[in-house]
Amino acid sequence: MEKFNGVDFYKLDALLSEEEIMVRDLVRSWVEERVLPIIEGHCRAGTFPLELVAEIGEMGLLGANLEGYGCAGMSNVAYGLICQELERGDSGIRSFVSVQGSLAMFPIWKFGTEEQKEKYLPGMAAGKLLGCFGLTEPDYGSNPGGLITRAVDDGDSYVLNGAKMWITNGSIADVAVVWAKLDGVIRGFVVEKDDPGFTAPVMHGKHSLKASITSELVFQDCRIPKDRLLPKVGGLKGPFSCLNNARFGISWGAIGAAMSCFHSATEYSKSRIQFDKPIAGYQLVQNKLAWMLREITKGQLLALQCGRMKDDGTIIPEHISLAKMNNVDVALQIARMARDIHGANGILDEYPVMRHMANLESVYTYEGTHDIHNLILGRWVTGIPAFT
Ligand code: TGC
Ligand code: FAD
Numbered sequence: 192m193e194k195f196n197g198v199d200f201y202k203l204d205a206l207l208s209e210e211e212i213m214v215r216d217l218v219r220s221w222v223e224e225r226v227l228p229i230i231e232g233h234c235r236a237g238t239f240p241l242e243l244v245a246e247i248g249e250m251g252l253l254g255a256n257l258e259g260y261g262c263a264g265m266s267n268v269a270y271g272l273i274c275q276e277l278e279r280g281d282s283g284i285r286s287f288v289s290v291q292g293s294l295a296m297f298p299i300w301k302f303g304t305e306e307q308k309e310k311y312l313p314g315m316a317a318g319k320l321l322g323c324f325g326l327t328e329p330d331y332g333s334n335p336g337g338l339i340t341r342a343v344d345d346g347d348s349y350v351l352n353g354a355k356m357w358i359t360n361g362s363i364a365d366v367a368v369v370w371a372k373l374d375g376v377i378r379g380f381v382v383e384k385d386d387p388g389f390t391a392p393v394m395h396g397k398h399s400l401k402a403s404i405t406s407e408l409v410f411q412d413c414r415i416p417k418d419r420l421l422p423k424v425g426g427l428k429g430p431f432s433c434l435n436n437a438r439f440g441i442s443w444g445a446i447g448a449a450m451s452c453f454h455s456a457t458e459y460s461k462s463r464i465q466f467d468k469p470i471a472g473y474q475l476v477q478n479k480l481a482w483m484l485r486e487i488t489k490g491q492l493l494a495l496q497c498g499r500m501k502d503d504g505t506i507i508p509e510h511i512s513l514a515k516m517n518n519v520d521v522a523l524q525i526a527r528m529a530r531d532i533h534g535a536n537g538i539l540d541e542y543p544v545m546r547h548m549a550n551l552e553s554v555y556t557y558e559g560t561h562d563i564h565n566l567i568l569g570r571w572v573t574g575i576p577a578f579t
Pocket of ligand 1: 285286287289290324326327332333334335336359426427428429431432434435437508557558559560563567578
């Protein structure tokens with residue numbers, strides 16, 4: 192198969208800075224050398240490649256768009272490109288980086304005290320301390336405002352009771368950023384893995400994101416010191432501010448998965464002979480490949496403009512919703528089309544397409560389902576919330 196050299200039909204490289212191209216190319220080569228040779232094995236075994244975490248930290252990919260505390264301080268576009276390249280490898284690797292940087296480090300960086308930042312962020316940036324983000328509960332997924340995990344003020348500590356579900360990195364995390372109600376208001380708490388009353392059992396049986404750890408977080412009279420409350424935010428805007436960053440990264444990451452499927456389908460179609468000629472020579476196959484290129488190019492433009500708006504401070508959450516829902520939606524359709532072009536071979540793990548397809552089913556659902564983003568946009572268009 193011809194080497195992957197990116198997809199840049201509209202010459203978007205001309206819109207990137209030298210630093211952004213450099214980090215993109217660095218991560219692309221690293222994925223080629225370090226992720227692709229091992230990812231199918233991890234997927235089959237249902238394990239996350241923990242052996243890669245130190246290298247991810249050394250490259251500055253954890254909290255890459257945060258300033259200070261050992262973080263790389265890159266642009267949001269550079270962060271997006273990192274997500275794109277990692278997800279070309281596997282959504283599980285991008286998920287790991289999204290959760291660590293956007294969902295665990297960001298709330299500490301944005302809403303934490305100076306002491307909390309000094310204590311956690313340098314280790315997290317280096318990949319020595321792993322983090323997770325606990326918002327979703329068994330009965331509160333799309334509607335986190337109803338969450339029932341509670342914190343009670345008990346002298347010099349808080350006591351947490353409740354359960355979170357579907358938490359990426361949960362059982363490998365040293366630090367969990369947990370959203371719970373204190374006196375009826377949603378607040379962020381930092382729970383450490385050895386805190387009494389805290390457990391994080393692994394969830395089994397996934398057909399998607401198999402190379403990623405997903406866990407429950409259980410709090411049974413879990414006692415944490417008072418200085419673990421993130422003091423600078425209250426209410427849903429706390430977790431939602433983190434989701435803005437992570438959803439932004441996903442809008443780039445999905446395009447990476449789509450590029451992988453497009454590349455594999457293009458190469459396969461040129462070498463697969465049926466009825467005495469390569470299947471790439473048939474109009475129906477070309478129609479699919481042209482559609483993939485069209486949607487990847489449009490998705491790249493959405494993601495890039497979101498990145499520039501995020502960098503200059505003009506982005507609104509609805510811009511991110513549109514990019515997340517569109518790019519994941521087209522990536523999933525591209526993965527399904529690519530699987531079709533590979534025929535029966537498309538179901539084998541010799542090719543990346545079925546793995547991406549299965550992963551993208553989770554990506555379509557997490558960080559706000561496709562339809563929740565539809566409703567967020569519908570509210571922006573009409574001014575009328577239609578969630579209830
Ligand atoms: P709503 O009334 O809309 O808002 C409540 C308060 O939050 C503020 N807010 C935001 N702030 C910052 N950024 C945003 N995007 C915000 N959206 C809302 C809002 O201004 C308000 O503030 P205030 O001060 O007035 O109180 O709240 P609602 O309950 O009606 O929410 C509606 C809805 C459906 C949009 C929301 O609940 C939603 O987005 N649901 C989806 C839940 C979700 O995305 N969960 C993700 C869990 S984490 C995850 O999936 C990680 S996967 C990781 C991986 O492996 O990569
Ligand atoms: P539900 O909310 O029950 O939705 C089910 C269906 O109903 C969807 O189609 C949805 O669009 C639809 N629906 C819901 N409400 C409405 C409505 N008002 N109008 C119309 N349709 C509606 N969460 C975390 O907190 N941290 C994590 O690290 C994390 N990682 C995850 C990793 C994986 C692999 C997965 C699969 C999920 C993860 N999640 C995480 C949870 C994820 O955010 C939720 O799954 C997601 O928010 C949807 O919630 P739900 O699964 O309960 O679906």
